Amino acid sequence: MAKLVKKNYLMAPGPTPVPIDVLLEGAKDTIHHRTPQYLDIQNKALDNLKYLFQTESNVYSLSSSGTGAMEAAVANLVSPGDKVIAVNGGKFGERWCELCNTYGANLIQIDVEWGKYLRPEEIKKVLEENPDVKAVFTTLSETSTGVVNPIKEIAEVVKDTDAVLVVDAISGMLAEPLKMDEWNVDVVVTGVQKGFMMPPGVAMIALSDKAMRLVDGCTSPRYYFDLRAYKKSYPDSPYTPPVNLIYQLVESTESLKNEGIENIWERHRILADATRAAVIAMNLEIFAERPGNVLTSIKVPENIDGKGIVKFLRDDWGVTFAGGQSKLKGKIIRIAHLGYMSKFDIIIAISALEMALKKFGYAIELGTGVKAAEEVFMKEGV
Amino acid sequence: MAKLVKKNYLMAPGPTPVPIDVLLEGAKDTIHHRTPQYLDIQNKALDNLKYLFQTESNVYSLSSSGTGAMEAAVANLVSPGDKVIAVNGGKFGERWCELCNTYGANLIQIDVEWGKYLRPEEIKKVLEENPDVKAVFTTLSETSTGVVNPIKEIAEVVKDTDAVLVVDAISGMLAEPLKMDEWNVDVVVTGVQKGFMMPPGVAMIALSDKAMRLVDGCTSPRYYFDLRAYKKSYPDSPYTPPVNLIYQLVESTESLKNEGIENIWERHRILADATRAAVIAMNLEIFAERPGNVLTSIKVPENIDGKGIVKFLRDDWGVTFAGGQSKLKGKIIRIAHLGYMSKFDIIIAISALEMALKKFGYAIELGTGVKAAEEVFMKEGV
Numbered sequence: 001m002a003k004l005v006k007k008n009y010l011m012a013p014g015p016t017p018v019p020i021d022v023l024l025e026g027a028k029d030t031i032h033h034r035t036p037q038y039l040d041i042q043n044k045a046l047d048n049l050k051y052l053f054q055t056e057s058n059v060y061s062l063s064s065s066g067t068g069a070m071e072a073a074v075a076n077l078v079s080p081g082d083k084v085i086a087v088n089g090g091k092f093g094e095r096w097c098e099l100c101n102t103y104g105a106n107l108i109q110i111d112v113e114w115g116k117y118l119r120p121e122e123i124k125k126v127l128e129e130n131p132d133v134k135a136v137f138t139t140l141s142e143t144s145t146g147v148v149n150p151i152k153e154i155a156e157v158v159k160d161t162d163a164v165l166v167v168d169a170i171s172g173m174l175a176e177p178l179k180m181d182e183w184n185v186d187v188v189v190t191g192v193q194k195g196f197m198m199p200p201g202v203a204m205i206a207l208s209d210k211a212m213r214l215v216d217g218c219t220s221p222r223y224y225f226d227l228r229a230y231k232k233s234y235p236d237s238p239y240t241p242p243v244n245l246i247y248q249l250v251e252s253t254e255s256l257k258n259e260g261i262e263n264i265w266e267r268h269r270i271l272a273d274a275t276r277a278a279v280i281a282m283n284l285e286i287f288a289e290r291p292g293n294v295l296t297s298i299k300v301p302e303n304i305d306g307k308g309i310v311k312f313l314r315d316d317w318g319v320t321f322a323g324g325q326s327k328l329k330g331k332i333i334r335i336a337h338l339g340y341m342s343k344f345d346i347i348i349a350i351s352a353l354e355m356a357l358k359k360f361g362y363a364i365e366l367g368t369g370v371k372a373a374e375e376v377f378m379k380e381g382v
Numbered sequence: 383m384a385k386l387v388k389k390n391y392l393m394a395p396g397p398t399p400v401p402i403d404v405l406l407e408g409a410k411d412t413i414h415h416r417t418p419q420y421l422d423i424q425n426k427a428l429d430n431l432k433y434l435f436q437t438e439s440n441v442y443s444l445s446s447s448g449t450g451a452m453e454a455a456v457a458n459l460v461s462p463g464d465k466v467i468a469v470n471g472g473k474f475g476e477r478w479c480e481l482c483n484t485y486g487a488n489l490i491q492i493d494v495e496w497g498k499y500l501r502p503e504e505i506k507k508v509l510e511e512n513p514d515v516k517a518v519f520t521t522l523s524e525t526s527t528g529v530v531n532p533i534k535e536i537a538e539v540v541k542d543t544d545a546v547l548v549v550d551a552i553s554g555m556l557a558e559p560l561k562m563d564e565w566n567v568d569v570v571v572t573g574v575q576k577g578f579m580m581p582p583g584v585a586m587i588a589l590s591d592k593a594m595r596l597v598d599g600c601t602s603p604r605y606y607f608d609l610r611a612y613k614k615s616y617p618d619s620p621y622t623p624p625v626n627l628i629y630q631l632v633e634s635t636e637s638l639k640n641e642g643i644e645n646i647w648e649r650h651r652i653l654a655d656a657t658r659a660a661v662i663a664m665n666l667e668i669f670a671e672r673p674g675n676v677l678t679s680i681k682v683p684e685n686i687d688g689k690g691i692v693k694f695l696r697d698d699w700g701v702t703f704a705g706g707q708s709k710l711k712g713k714i715i716r717i718a719h720l721g722y723m724s725k726f727d728i729i730i731a732i733s734a735l736e737m738a739l740k741k742f743g744y745a746i747e748l749g750t751g752v753k754a755a756e757e758v759f760m761k762e763g764v
């Protein structure tokens with residue numbers, strides 16, 4: 001029996017596909033990092049990042065995963081006993097809580113049901129009751145549920161208090177609008193393996209002056225992630241930077257900057273709209289109460305093997321979606337439309353999903369989802 | 383006037399040159415890290431690392447620079463108030479001391495004059511006076527001075543005490559003999575941008591059972607570097623691993639394992655011998671009291687501009703040596719013979735050095751150093 005060529009399609013919310021031009025930058029000769037030649041390269045990347053973060057503040061790059069930048073935020077802002085708020089509405093909000101506990105914070109944990117979004121009024125209420133809160137830890141796009149939180153409105157609530165607003169934008173940045181300075185967001189952390197179209201290994205963090213003042217007074221122990229060292233050596237790095245990944249970061253950020261931030265957000269919006277239209281046309285239910293541009297989380301229909309279908313798609317057809325994490329295991333399927341993805345990637349995702357669902361026993365007329373996605377693309381004129 | 387082609391030669395002690403086969407692995411498609419496909423890849427790398435560390439213990443890979451692995455060692459072994467010893471014989475020994483202070487250790491700092499090596503008797507004496515010491519932090523190859531410390535003999539002294547021996551082998555591993563289990567070294571930390579022939583961005587750490595018991599009882603705050611999480615998810619990673627760098631780590635460690643650890647040490651020994659023979663033939667003085675196979679540190683002759691010659695070699699001739707760090711700025715030149723280097727790389731290094739020294743006013747007959755290096759290679763039959 002003939003066998004088709006099997007290609008691989010990475011459609012999970014990070015790592016995301018990497019353009020060949022970016023990959024090849026990583027294959028260039030490694031140069032020494034303590035040279036003006038390298039410093040020029042890193043400086044270019046960091047400059048581009050200011051634009052993409054929409055900030056005038058320095059953006060620091062760390063040799064770590066995104067979690068490293070999250071730890072940098074907590075270890076540099078929270079002294080033992082400090083009162084802080086962290087919002088747990090999914091696996092990554094939970095990580096903020098764990099980090100705050102690790103550093104001995106007096107933690108006010110706001111639990112948001114997984115799949116729901118954070119109401120700004122709730123933050124407002126807790127801040128009014130606790131005017132001594134030093135920091136509020138939130139998530140732009142909660143990757144585990146597909147929810148996007150209204151950071152602009154939350155920042156409105158936090159900005160006139162003594163607290164700093166910290167946003168985990170690891171999966172959200174570039175896919176979702178985020179204007180750090182204009183919105184008064186104090187700290188933004190992110191990673192490169194999502195909207196930046198890069199292999200993982202670099203995380204970034206930027207801080208407002210208000211946040212930087214907390215850093216200077218913070219008594220928590222930290223060394224590798226001590227932001228005072230990064231500030232002092234900026235735009236250089238205190239420790240060996242991941243040289244070849246920084247080559248790639250220049251390539252990726254140059255191209256993103258040329259595209260323009262509004263265009264980047266808009267392209268993600270269109271992919272998300274098309275995906276969602278397809279999902280609804282297929283009579284599937286979207287899990288997130290307030291879905292964003294990063295990914296679409298779909299409730300696994302009754303009597304369908306949620307884990308099995310994700311495994312089958314990946315191993316047999318080469319299409320990698322993400323399943324559910326923690327308490328959502330087997331209950332949702334997550335399709336990312338993040339980073340280096342064309343409209344035809346969405347068509348592939350939807351086509352793969354409808355064929356696999358049918359194979360797994362779901363009643364669906366083939367083509368239904370694809371048709372709906374195509375209609376969105378035609379209407380948008382893209 | 384005709385201009386020659388200028389090629390670049392990286393001869394600093396990290397990052398070191400990367401073979402094209404390793405570079406190209408980094409340009410392969412990024413796959414999702416939460417898949418059996420990726421786990422197989424990472425598992426292969428970690429297995430090879432056990433052999434290269436000469437240990438039966440797990441080796442954990444971190445997405446960080448080498449300093450991250452140093453912090454992992456301190457944050458997981460040292461609780462506030464614990465009595466520890468750290469040896470400061472250069473910039474990297476100093477880093478151990480800074481880390482121990484950061485984590486609130488009761489630190490006994492042993493100062494070794496920069497350029498000298500650590501006497502095992504000194505550790506023995508301090509341990510006898512302080513039987514409650516929990517850990518001894520040392521450096522295999524002190525990159526800032528070119529000194530190699532006698533770790534085997536130091537381990538002899540530490541092994542029958544309650545203390546664990548921690549070795550920073552970041553630049554030393556693979557260039558210098560190090561048998562973790564056989565020598566009773568409890569903790570080894572290293573990075574990939576040295577003997578492993580890789581671009582920077584991955585650090586590694588392995589711990590004996592004796593050390594793992596300290597980790598479990600340690601009360602210092604840590605999250606990203608919490609080794610309990612790495613142990614629990616082994617061979618998987620608790621946070622997003624640097625996927626493309628791990629592809630490269632498989633390529634590099636496979637080839638190193640096939641070469642054989644004794645052969646790796648021996649090839650470094652020969653390059654170091656040839657370099658040193660050349661330096662002596664050029665009437666230059668070696669800075670390190672106990673020089674190793676990683677690099678040769680050379681005292682800058684009187685009346686020669688030490689910073690200027692390093693800059694000139696790099697910018698005009700494309701040959702990157704390292705100068706001195708901290709208090710050694712301008713006083714030494716460091717030539718690495720580490721990782722992916724052939725005998726002709728040493729010839730280039732020596733030839734560049736003799737021509738540049740002459741240009742900068744040092745009295746030397748051209749060819750003197752190269753001749754001496756060639757004689758070593760001929761005698762060794764390589």
